[in-house]
Amino acid sequence: MHYLPNIIFALALVVGVGFFVRNIKKLTRNIKLGKAVDVSNDKSTRLKNMTRIALGQSKMVVRPVAGFLHVIVYVGFIIINIEVLEIIIDGLFGTHRIFAFMGGFYDFLIGSFEILAFLVIVAVVIFWLRRNVIRIQRFLKPEMKGWPKKDGNLILYIELVLMFLFLTMNAVDLQLQELGAAHYVKAGAYPISQFIAPLFDSVGESTLVIFERTAWWLHILGILFFLNYLYYSKHLHILLAFPNTYYGRVNPQGEFSNLDAVTKEVKLMMDPSADPFAATTEEPEGEPEKFGASDVMDLNWVQLLNAYTCTECGRCTSECPANQTGKKLSPRKIMMDTRDRLEEVGANIDANNGEFVPDGKQLLDDYITKEELWACTTCNACVQACPVSIDPLSIIVEMRRYLVMEQSAAPMELNNMMSNIENNGAPWPYNQMDRLNWVNE
């Protein structure tokens, strides 16, 4: 009976972490539905990017207000998690404040956690105001209706509750320490919760213990819940920002991939010595390769990782020239659609014993329309703006490739432009022999 709390705690931990591992497995499986892509080059730049952009938050501070607040929440999140380690050990072994032996250093740690917790509360409140009262434009675009809006607020509420639980727990603990209650060692510094403590002045010791235990349990259960909430939320970025910035673009932003499958065919067409029949006999096994992307499986796995990493911050969309001038295109929506469709495909696989059964839907048309795709100027503003190295443009281009090469579905004017290039080597209908006329005009 004495060990009951320890056992319950261990169980909660196993269930919480177990679910989390299951989610991560599903996530990895879904990302691996994407095509292979070579990301083995330039490891040192990749490491630098990850350190600078994910760890160092370098792109967040481009917008100073949001950036600064985000750094607070981010640092708070990481540092306060050291406290979680203590909670876990205490929970498993029935100890209390196991790190208290560190003395002065422990006081310093707890003291700084408290200050950070307070700052996190302030930041979270401002974030909430920005979303709901100041109503900053980029949080109000059409793709933010429904779950994405709720998700954004829920995260803030959860963080707020967790911070309050942490501070309440400390405040009651402080009271108990001062009463000299058994088990409650005198340890820690409480620069913030000392102001909450007086609220509990008239409460008796046994009730205080109940309060303390309740706050303690809710705090750790809340953290386990939050861990499992990630998979369903834009908050997944706290984990994926790291791999995503590592695997993100290292080449110049203007460089689009050259499709290898096309290179093979073009070489064959241009090589006068190639035997036209040889090509047909060595036709690769199975279906010929599809050009471009009409569904998530046609994208590469980094693009799918991108989709899961998206924070839905809308910095891309707010910089997008098409979006700013009232076009339907929103690079954030491209990422959100990709994630939603990927989730749908994942659920389909789960429901059909690991096999995807065609559902008559795809990313193109059912999620992303041609009108959005053709509005893009390929200006890279979205790529530049993204704080976690996401490349919405590469998905747009991949889908245009499908439209043009598999469906011949380019807008008419573009078809004219392309046949001009085919016929006379320029996007306009001029004679190639006149290419030098400008010299004498």
Place this chain on the structure above:
Amino acid sequence: MSEQLKVKTMEQFMAEGKQPEILFWVGSAGSYDDRAKKISRAFVKLLNKANVDFAVLGPEESSTGDVAKRAGNEFLFQMQAMMNIELLNGYEIKRIVTCDPHSFNTLKNEYPGLGGKYDVIHHTQYLKELLDSGRLVVEGSEYKGKRITFHDPCYLGRANNVYEAPREVLKKTNADLVEMKRHKQTALCCGAGGAQMFKEPEKGDMDINILRTKDALETKPNIIATGCPYCNTMMTDGIKAHEKEDTVTVLDVAELLANSL
């Protein structure tokens, strides 16, 4: 107006058994578009002035395929690229300069993977080189006291991180360089890229070039400087839409420098 320009083709260089210092990739716009042709001429005027031994491909040049690639037609792009690469490699071209950031980007970044490896630079970078080495010297002060704002072309700036070269060339004209609120990394597109130049825009409440010229007009410029033939068209149209064509002109960096010598 035309003073005689000295332009030799690669074919002529070959016949003389010589190699040029650099190949000027004129590009389709620079060859055929009435406005862009003037930019090609201004650039060549500068090359002549600096005694640069350069060549063009003339009728042998063909679209880089860039615009086809951005539109999604990878086939057409690679056909064009391979044809051009065969030609360029046949001539053993080492160095290429172009006034078109789109050609610059694709030649520099996308041709190498298909076997075309050259040292490719934008004309603003080359002009800076010529100024730095003293081969070009600014003597006039045509633009002294004039306010010039530079519009960063997406495929020069964000795409390839070239921000300083055009500005340094512009400073040499003795004009007052004023920056738009969004410039360099955060510059707004002119609206022409990604094959938009060749089609009507999708439904919206404004054309992109109108918004971008608004940015430019806020700096109260006398001149909007560009480094791309497509930006030039877009900004010129934008100025007209704002009914400012009498007070604000749109000129390429090469034209501004050519007028300043």
